[in-house]
Amino acid sequence: MKNIATNISLQPYNSFGIDALARHFVSAESLEEIQEILDWNKIHQQRLLVLGGGSNVLFTHDYDGLVLQNNVKGISIIQEDDNHVYIKAMAGENWHSFVQYCVNNKYQGIENLSLIPGNVGASPMQNIGAYGVEIKDVFYSLEALHLPDGELVNFTHNQCRFGYRESIFKQSLRNQFLIVSVTFKLRKRPKFTVSYGNIEQALEEMGVTELSIEAIANAVIKIRRSKLPDPSTVGNAGSFFKNPVIHQTFYEALQKLYPGIPGFPGNDKFMTKVPAAWLIEQTGWKGYRKGDAGCYPMQPLVLVNYGKATGTEIYALSSEIIESVQEKFGILLEREVNIY
Numbered sequence: 001m002k003n004i005a006t007n008i009s010l011q012p013y014n015s016f017g018i019d020a021l022a023r024h025f026v027s028a029e030s031l032e033e034i035q036e037i038l039d040w041n042k043i044h045q046q047r048l049l050v051l052g053g054g055s056n057v058l059f060t061h062d063y064d065g066l067v068l069q070n071n072v073k074g075i076s077i078i079q080e081d082d083n084h085v086y087i088k089a090m091a092g093e094n095w096h097s098f099v100q101y102c103v104n105n106k107y108q109g110i111e112n113l114s115l116i117p118g119n120v121g122a123s124p125m126q127n128i129g130a131y132g133v134e135i136k137d138v139f140y141s142l143e144a145l146h147l148p149d150g151e152l153v154n155f156t157h158n159q160c161r162f163g164y165r166e167s168i169f170k171q172s173l174r175n176q177f178l179i180v181s182v183t184f185k186l187r188k189r190p191k192f193t194v195s196y197g198n199i200e201q202a203l204e205e206m207g208v209t210e211l212s213i214e215a216i217a218n219a220v221i222k223i224r225r226s227k228l229p230d231p232s233t234v235g236n237a238g239s240f241f242k243n244p245v246i247h248q249t250f251y252e253a254l255q256k257l258y259p260g261i262p263g264f265p266g267n268d269k270f271m272t273k274v275p276a277a278w279l280i281e282q283t284g285w286k287g288y289r290k291g292d293a294g295c296y297p298m299q300p301l302v303l304v305n306y307g308k309a310t311g312t313e314i315y316a317l318s319s320e321i322i323e324s325v326q327e328k329f330g331i332l333l334e335r336e337v338n339i340y
Helices: 031-044 095-104 122-126 199-205 213-227 248-257 276-282 311-329
Strands: 005-009 021-028 048-051 063-070 075-080 084-090 139-146 152-156 177-187 235-239 245-247 271-273 293-295 302-305
Touching: 021 031, 031 063, 031 139, 031 177, 063 177, 095 213, 122 177, 199 213, 245 248, 248 271, 276 311, 293 311, 302 311
Parallel strands: 021 063, 048 063
Antiparallel strands: 005 021, 075 084, 084 177, 139 152, 139 177, 235 302, 245 271, 293 302
């Protein structure tokens, strides 16, 4: 079996760059290695954390247990017909690299999700989304190991119970499964989504006259790079907070107090999604910095580590932001990042 290391710094394995120690750490490159490690853990009874790209975690202290990095890779076409292709990607594949693979092969559906940090395995867990597209729109099925008994289980779309940045794996099945692979149903005949955010403006600036998968992917990359920090230079985990969804009547009441408050349709006609970035900016946090913990000047939804901030300092900043937004607007922000 692979050697399990002790007292390993997790700094290289989380995009915030937080220097927390793992009591035990191991990286697995195959399903067989994962199963061997889980068998080892049945004997040693360590608390288990499965880590992918480390792009959606904040370590506020050392991890007293086993950190298993799922590094299983591979992309294969399961089946295809005239309209669709079904692509299976292993959980350890880098998400953006997988998007580029699909764009290069003209498989349409996830180009709007370009440059999102992290690995494929986390995509259905979080139901990641951007610019009008979510994983649930292209998801077909996934395979996951049941941690208590090592059984490989298949999950269909309905069984995943997708919600806004939610799935069953963050709710009733939290910490019970390790996602091994995800199969996506992508289109061969494009159906583009360009009305969300500044995609149309970016396409115009790029001089694009005919829509294509590549053009939309490039537009999204251009937008994201213009307002989001690169985790390799500034530690961050992307959007730290979810956009709150509130009742329409409450939103209308807020509109009377704050005429400029933006809102978008929620999952049903009685709900409205309010951009968390706007709420954070209105409470004066945009560009704020205390020590090396800060709120990014170009996108207040992103909290950053400018160098040597601790996870505790970043968490404390997030708590202050939550408190001030609730005090001013009566809206409780929810963290999107997993806290350990």
